[in-house]
Amino acid sequence: VRETSCVIVGGGPAGAATALYLARAGVGVTLVEAQVGVKPKACGEGVMPAGVPVLHDLGLLAPALARGARPFHGIRYRTPAGTVAEARFPGWRRGVHGLAVPRPVLDGLLREAVLAERAITLLEGWRVSDVLLLGGRVRGVRVRERATGRIEEILADLSVGADGHGSRFHSLPGVAPRRPARKRLGLSAHVAGFAGLTDVVEVHLAPSREIYITPTADSEANVAVIVEEAGEPAARAADFLGSLARASDELAERCARARVVDTVRARGPLGLAVARTSGPGWTLAGDAAGALDPITGEGIALALIHARALGEAVRRTGAPDLAACETAHRVRQRTMRELSVLTSATLFLAGSPRLSEAAVRLMRAFPGVFARLLGVAAGRGATKENEPR
Numbered sequence: 260v261r262e263t264s265c266v267i268v269g270g271g272p273a274g275a276a277t278a279l280y281l282a283r284a285g286v287g288v289t290l291v292e293a294q295v296g297v298k299p300k301a302c303g304e305g306v307m308p309a310g311v312p313v314l315h316d317l318g319l320l321a322p323a324l325a326r327g328a329r330p331f332h333g334i335r336y337r338t339p340a341g342t343v344a345e346a347r348f349p350g351w352r353r354g355v356h357g358l359a360v361p362r363p364v365l366d367g368l369l370r371e372a373v374l375a376e377r378a379i380t381l382l383e384g385w386r387v388s389d390v391l392l393l394g395g396r397v398r399g400v401r402v403r404e405r406a407t408g409r410i411e412e413i414l415a416d417l418s419v420g421a422d423g424h425g426s427r428f429h430s431l432p433g434v435a436p437r438r439p440a441r442k443r444l445g446l447s448a449h450v451a452g453f454a455g456l457t458d459v460v461e462v463h464l465a466p467s468r469e470i471y472i473t474p475t476a477d478s479e480a481n482v483a484v485i486v487e488e489a490g491e492p493a494a495r496a497a498d499f500l501g502s503l504a505r506a507s508d509e510l511a512e513r514c515a516r517a518r519v520v521d522t523v524r525a526r527g528p529l530g531l532a533v534a535r536t537s538g539p540g541w542t543l544a545g546d547a548a549g550a551l552d553p554i555t556g557e558g559i560a561l562a563l564i565h566a567r568a569l570g571e572a573v574r575r576t577g578a579p580d581l582a583a584c585e586t587a588h589r590v591r592q593r594t595m596r597e598l599s600v601l602t603s604a605t606l607f608l609a610g611s612p613r614l615s616e617a618a619v620r621l622m623r624a625f626p627g628v629f630a631r632l633l634g635v636a637a638g639r640g641a642t643k644e645n646e647p648r
């Protein structure tokens with residue numbers, strides 16, 4: 260049996276950032292991650308502007324840029340009929356930007372920061388099997404070392420479930436995880452030889468799929484394709500470039516000399532809602548606390564903002580207690596509500612070519628409104644503490 264102030268399950272962006280902020284607030288943390296080292300994940304790899312100041316605050320922005328992360332300044336939508344609307348994030352001239360950062364770079368930097376933090380003990384290669392619920396309060400977790408099968412219990416004042424979509428904490432009373440009716444799957448890969456990339460993320464609305472292109476170099480991009488979840492992911496991966504070329508003549512032309520430079524990775528189903536995000540002795544973080552569809556790529560920013568809010572709340576209450584967790588969730592909810600304006604709108608539009616055509620025409624006709632919407636989605640309209648600093 261080990262004892263700690265806080266045990267965090269999952270060393271993804273949510274778990275690692277939460278560990279760093281709690282450690283900064285003076286809390287001793289044990290971070291449990293099932294994997295050893297950093298593994299690539301299917302992801303669009305675009306951190307929305309609201310998350311960038313948090314990376315800066317953690318001291319990770321400059322190292323990320325030094326390792327090849329690339330700023331982006333806005334979003335361009337393109338309909339199946341070829342109508343294009345593009346807007347920059349409000350404040351982009353003052354330096355407001357999103358960040359295209361390969362997950363191995365982001366996750367690697369977070370891991371290095373965790374390893375450098377004395378108040379954090381990182382247990383890699385350990386999988387949490389159970390959450391210990393006693394007398395209505397979570398007392399900690401049971402873990403199993405994957406290499407040896409050794410089982411231990413970690414007792415903690417606060418247990419944080421940052422273990423993604425299939426969180427062990429979802430079996431706690433009242434959490435009641437729900438998946439959206441529309442089953443969608445995300446695939447992503449890095450594509451080199453991509454022509455016509457600029458400094459904006461492109462969203463191509465095509466029949467039964469959306470394509471997100473996040474430029475990572477002059478002619479290289481992270482391409483994420485979101486499809487309805489029917490058919491084998493492997494078959495879709497094999498057809499990755501073909502599906503881009505079939506989406507529009509424009510993409511076919513721009514991808515004529517393109518090639519996938521890594522592996523096509525798949526993740527799904529996408530989207531998750533939970534009814535309860537914290538209780539006595541526990542709280543959820545990151546995708547485990549509910550995930551919007553990745554359609555507007557805000558999962559990482561949301562996880563970072565929530566981690567910072569939890570650290571600040573713990574500093575104020577002086578302990579990682581339920582009050583601090585609930586305060587942080589209110590910040591997360593507020594941010595998520597703002598971000599979901601664009602997500603819900605885009606999801607709705609993506610379902611109908613006629614609507615998406617009309618909407619993109621409107622965005623084109625009223626660029627100021629589009630820019631405002633983008634400002635909200637970027638997090639600038641959310642709360643004062645999300646303002647880029």
Ligand SMILES: Cc1cc2nc3c(=O)[nH]c(=O)nc-3n(C[C@H](O)[C@H](O)[C@H](O)COP(=O)(O)OP(=O)(O)OC[C@H]3O[C@@H](n4cnc5c(N)ncnc54)[C@H](O)[C@@H]3O)c2cc1C
Nearest residue numbers: 269271272273293303304305387423445545546556558559
């Ligand atoms: C196709 C696609 C594209 C996306 N594009 C974007 C984008 O462009 N921008 C953006 O911001 N977001 C995007 N997202 C969402 C983003 O990937 C997630 O929001 C983000 O990874 C959430 O971080 P997390 O730490 O909550 O979860 P994860 O990154 O899933 O990390 C969870 C960690 O928990 C560990 N774990 C799980 N179970 C256990 C256990 N029992 N014991 C111990 N450890 C465990 C896992 O190994 C993992 O490391 C995209 C998602 C998809 C699928």
